Amino acid sequence: MIAPDDLICLKAIALLGGLSGAVSVSSQSLAQELSISPQTASRRLISLENAHMISRTMGGDGQYVTITAAGEENMRAEYAAYRRIFETHDRHYLLEGELISGLGEGRYYISVEGYASQFSEKLGITPYPGTFNVKLSPTSIETRRKLDAMEWTEIDGFTDHDRTFGGARALKCSIGGYACAIIIPGRTHYPEDIIELISAERLRDVLGTDDGAAVIIEVTR
Amino acid sequence: MIAPDDLICLKAIALLGGLSGAVSVSSQSLAQELSISPQTASRRLISLENAHMISRTMGGDGQYVTITAAGEENMRAEYAAYRRIFETHDRHYLLEGELISGLGEGRYYISVEGYASQFSEKLGITPYPGTFNVKLSPTSIETRRKLDAMEWTEIDGFTDHDRTFGGARALKCSIGGYACAIIIPGRTHYPEDIIELISAERLRDVLGTDDGAAVIIEVTR
DNA sequence: ATTACTAAAAGACGAGTAA
């Protein structure tokens, strides 16, 4: 295994073009690039050479460095790791929390025709009149924040009988394979550790869960 | 900037799925993964947490770790760097060396009809009867080795007038924008610091170079 | 089993220096 410090140094050389051919490098230029002292940069180059990751030819004012096949292999392994990270885990999130009771407000809002019709049209879910509330575990709150980067379905606000109903956003997901959707009210500053879900049937019945039960919400795509 | 050691640790967590949600990790499991002591692994986690790269919830037997948005940003930056490395520098090589005189053997072989016709057909180069020999700089020898992974054009061996002519392989390239090709005899153990090139015209004339002159060979694609 | 502290050992760092 290559030391992390050496790896970063090798990466810097690769970025300069060290994979394509000889690259002009000096201890000082490398040092600046990596925010280390020229002495340490020199040591890194020596270390990489000893590990057969690079090949060097010294010149009067600097040196020419090329990344060897072994060095390239290391770089490719890193590249492959990052591709694995972002190509398989990307856009697939798991939120973990526990089922809690809501304030009953959800039930009211979902029954309002102006919302229900949009859920049906835009999400394909004709919602059971009630919400399934999950209190997220502390680490899942971090994951929840990442969901903001996904494509949410806009639920428009409207006015009905002189009452104004605000907009919201929704994100399809599933619990135990059963389709549902996260609903987040538009403007209101909702507590970020609580998630409100809607679904075609009463989720408590479908899943057979009660208050305090552990719940895992899957968001894909 | 994140320390190289922490970065590697963060990468390991990402590989376990830390970007998608909470991941069960213990100092010991991480230690094994990274070939460090559990104490150091513990310190890395603390360090990453202090840098707001991960979020943790402690359990009796281990801990649940999630990579935060800031941590993900760091991972993406790394990923982007590696993509830059392999998507722009991939399959584009520069060999540097100096022009030397050959033994005159090249001139003979190239004149042999069995070879000349293949150069013309397979490479699109009707060669000037003579080779352009380059002695590679030490660092370029490393780059030359990488060329072995590219797609070479096979030049078949044949028999003519009871004489056997061996096969060879060729790789199109250019010098100063002028098209030529590297020729490497098949079986013979050719010195690896010397490259023999053919071209439609006499390269020494086209380039106006003489023995000892620095030459840069570009191999693309 | 865990985490994370303390303290001794190991290792890395950068200033100075020579070539």
Next chain:
DNA sequence: TTTACTCGTCTTTTAGTAA
């Protein structure tokens, strides 16, 4: 200017230990 050595210092590591 370079590279790379030595040397003193400081950081990091790991073993041991407690919770």
